[in-house]
Amino acid sequence: MVELGHFALVLAFALSLVQSTIPIVGSQKNDARLMAVAGPVAVAVFTLIAASFLVLTWAYVVSDFSVRNVFENSHSMKPTLYKITGTWGNHEGSMLLWVLILSLFSALVAAFGRNLPATLKTNALAVQGWVASAFLLFILATSNPFTRLVPAPFEGQDLNPILQDIGLAIHPPLLYLGYVGFSVSFSFAVAALIEGRIDAAWARWVRPWTLAAWIFLTGGIAMGSYWAYYELGWGGFWFWDPVENASFMPWLAGTALLHSALVMEKRSALKIWTVLLAIMTFSLSLLGTFLVRSGVLTSVHAFATDPARGVFILVILSLFVGGSFALFAFRAPSLTAGGVFQPISREGSLVLNNLFLTTATATVLIGTLYPLLVEAVSGDKISVGAPFFNLTFGPLMIPLLALVPFGPLLAWKRGDLYAAAQRLAWALGGAILATLVVMIFVDRTMLFAALGIGLAVWLFLGAITDIALRSGFGNTSFSNMRRRFFGLPRSAHGAALAHLGLGVALLGIVATTAFQSEHIVALKPGETTDIAGRNLRFERLVPHQGPNYTEDQAVFTLISGNREIGSVSSAKRLYTARRMPTTEAGILTRGFSQLYVALGDPTPDGGIVVRIWWKPMVTMIWLGPLLMMIGGILSISDRRLRIGAPARRKAVLAPQPAE
Template sequence: MVEIGHFALVLAFALSLVQSVVPLFGARTGNERLMAVGGPVTVTGFALTALSFMALTTAYMQSDFSVANVWENSHSLKPMLYKFTGTWGNHEGSMLLWVLILTFFGALVAAFGANLPATLRANVLAVQGWIGAAFFLFILTTSNPFARLVPAPIEGRDLNPILQDIGLAVHPPLLYLGYVGFSVCFSFAVAALIEGKIDATWARWVRPWTLAAWVFLTGGIAMGSYWAYYELGWGGFWFWDPVENASFMPWLAGTALLHSAIVMEKRSALKIWTLLLAILTFSLSLLGTFLVRSGVLTSVHAFATDPSRGVFILCILMLFIGGSLALFALRAGSLTAGGMFQPISREGALVLNNLFLTTATATVLIGTLYPLVLEALTGDKISVGAPFFNLTFGALIVPLLLLVPFGPLLAWKRGDIYAAAQRLMMAFGGALIAMLVTVLFIDGATVFAALGIGIAFWLVLGALTDLVLKSGFGKVSGRIALSRLAGLPRSVFGTALAHLGIGLTVLGIVGVVSFEAERILTMKPGETTEIAGRIVRFEGLRPFQGPNFTEDRGRFVLVDAAGKDGAALISSKRFYPARRMPTTEAGIRTMGFSQLYVSLGDELPEGAVVVHMWWKPLVTLIWLGGLVMMLGGAVSLTDRRLRVGAPSRKPTRIADKPKPAAS
């Protein structure tokens, strides 16, 4: 099975070469038969890649330690779930998952692109083939997941304990679906530049793919944040780690691309801007791949440390980013810019939104790469941490958040900012009340905390205001308004949910940053402590034997005001013998939208143990907001107007001529 998987990977590489050349040549020469080759070759390449991935997965499930990749990242005693997810819990396996998703998206384009113009479809599949060929070659030459060991070891080295978690089953696949999903937008952009034209077909295809990739990337980032929060035992949700930034930058650029595609579809404007954003978004995705795989960073996310891999991926970056930008510079002057609009309009609001997002992306990019560039040029090592990002990114994102509710209320082409402001007066009043309540009734509230909570309520109420106004509540009867609400396009609901989700995330961030309580202390069995008005009793440590680890479990019990025991939570320290690595498993108790978070430290003499305890108000809203944003994107994707495919012309109906009156 292992040899079959390796051979299937080689065949997939060969087919990707065919896919990258034959349809493109057919489009240039007008040969329909050559253009038609792209579809079957793309689908077959996906089937072969799936076979290769299945072969590697089988090796993991069967603990075949004759495969070097399995020996380095698995263990016979590891739970079956982690044997399966361990397939992509390493450099080689994760790259195979990367190309599997890439070929899957290419197969979707081939399957659903029958109504695309033949030349555009051929060029798009050819560009997808270029990307696939480059990464297949990278895997086969530097990262072969099927390399054998002779003789085969009896036991494996086990998977990194931090990765032995359900988060590995969700976070990387979602993240890759987002990263690679933007490759379709990139392929459409390069195909349009090759042809030298952009039309309605192009615009209608790009927006759904952008939206789908954005939904997956949002979920991947949110899941990664929550995974780090509960697994690493540090109690934080975002560290501005360079690899975290590497996933955040494509999300920011993809959000800008999504809004730009809306303007292009509705008003046939911002064509060149949309093309550039499609190129930059996937380029940032490739940059994230380079940062993780090259070994230039020391991070919990970084898999590879082989310099040859980094050089290979750097060459891929130069080829695709440099080549696409050079083609853009060559062709952009010959492309029409699109329709005109007034600055005060929905188009103008979306352009302003994109300016803030792209500037914020550039800020994060500079803060992430500057230490690397400085070290490469001078040898000096510096770190750019949270203070820089919080100050620069926050200064850009706050004005953007204040402007978000205005966009959906402005008319296309020419809007009335004063009328939109009047419609938002109720939302503004609600946000102002929330700020006043925060300042007057919450102990320790600062002006910045009140401002943050006001912005969060402004976003939530602004999103609801859009639905209320479009439904006519207050102007017509409740029954008619509900009927209108149910009849609104799903894209309207999707927009409102996405903006509401941003508001919930902001509320969660402000709540936990401004009102978090923290205690570090030593506790003996039977001792109690108080945090944020809650009494917690430590009941001691108990040993526990897991399938491939040992752990000491600490039991904590919440005590109510009457002295009765309430809910309990377990925090533990694990040790994995195969890897010789300890991990911290935090104990978390959710109460409403808030959480009590307990992490164990070192064990001291006389039975005492160091305990790190946090009370985190509204922290779950951070990830709930991410889920609501994903829901908004998914609802928008179900809108029939955003179905994947080119718009078809409706047959013209000729009215029957009136018959002459009988004489």
């Protein structure tokens, strides 16, 4: 079975070479038969890689320790769920998942791109084949997941304990669907440059694929943030870790690409810029792949790999990024920029959006790569941490967020800023009121926190204003307003929900950062401590035996006044195979807020050090991205955004001859 999986991978590499050469030759010669090869071959490559991935998963499930990858990352006593997720909890398996998702997107383009121009579809699938060929070669040459051990060990070394979590079942697949999903936008951009023709229809074809990738990447980043929050025991949701930045940069660029493609589709403007953004977004995805797997970064998220693999990926990165930018430089002078518009217009607001987003992406890129460049040149090790990113990224985001509600209320080509401001007056009033409430009733010294909360309220009231005005709120009867509300395009509801989600996430970030309480104390069973006006009582310490670990579980009760409002359990866990300890945080959710408890070391007098946080509105940090994802799903469900979905037309019956 394992050899079949390996053979399927080799055959997939051979077919991906066919996919990357024969169709593009056909498009240059205008040979329909050669061009027709692209679709079936793309589907065949996906089928073979899927079979290979299933074989590796089977080897994990049955604990086949004759496979080196299974031996190094699994254990017979590990729960079945974590045996499955262990398939991609390592370098080799995760790279196989990477190319599986790449081939999936290629197969989807082949299946659902029937109404695409033949040459554009053919060239795009060929570019997908180039990327697949490079990474399949990388896997077969340096990262073969099917390498055998002879003789086979009796037992495995187990998976890294911090990866034995349900978050790992969700986070990497979502992240890769986002990372790799942008390859479709990249392939369409390169295909259009090869053909030398870019128009508004191109943006219409690209936007759904970009939106799908953006939805998955949003979910992947949010899930990764929550996983780090509860699994690592640090109590934080974002640390500006270089590997976190590696996924955040494509998200920022992809968000800019979404808005730029909208301008190109609606007004046939920003053509050259949109193509450049499509190339940049996937280039940043490839850069993230390099950073995680090259060994140049030290991070809890990074795969520790040898430098040879890093050099191989760096060559791939250079070829695709350098080649695509060279092609862009060659073709750009012959491309037309598109339509013109006034600075005060919806197009102008989206251009401003792109300016802030790409500048923010550049600051994150510089902060991430600068320490690596300094170490490569001088040998000195420096670190760029949260203070740098907060001082550079934050000031760029504040004006961008303040301007977001204006964009949907401005007309295309020429807008009226004063009229848009009048429509947003009640949203501004609500934001000012929220700011004053925080200053007067919460903490008068927290001016910046109050302004941040006011900005968050401004964002989601602005999103509500957009939909309310489109529905005729205040200008028509309730029944008519209701009819107009449900008659709005799904993309309109989706955009408003995404902007609302942005405000919700900002509210959670500001409230948690400014108003959280932290307390570190040594407690014995029966003792009580205070946290944020509440009492936390340490009830007992209980030993517990898991399937492949032992733990000491501490049980606490949260008391408000004289009433017990909930209990929470935290643990210190030891995984027996690796002899590796972990901290399992205890979390009690009350409304949108959470009590977070992490255990430290035992004290000589029989107590234990406990680190306690009260985090107000912390769940809004992840509720916001969830709303953004739902908004994206609503938008992509709009028929106007789906490839291969022409408008329905009623059949017209031919007149019958009179008898």
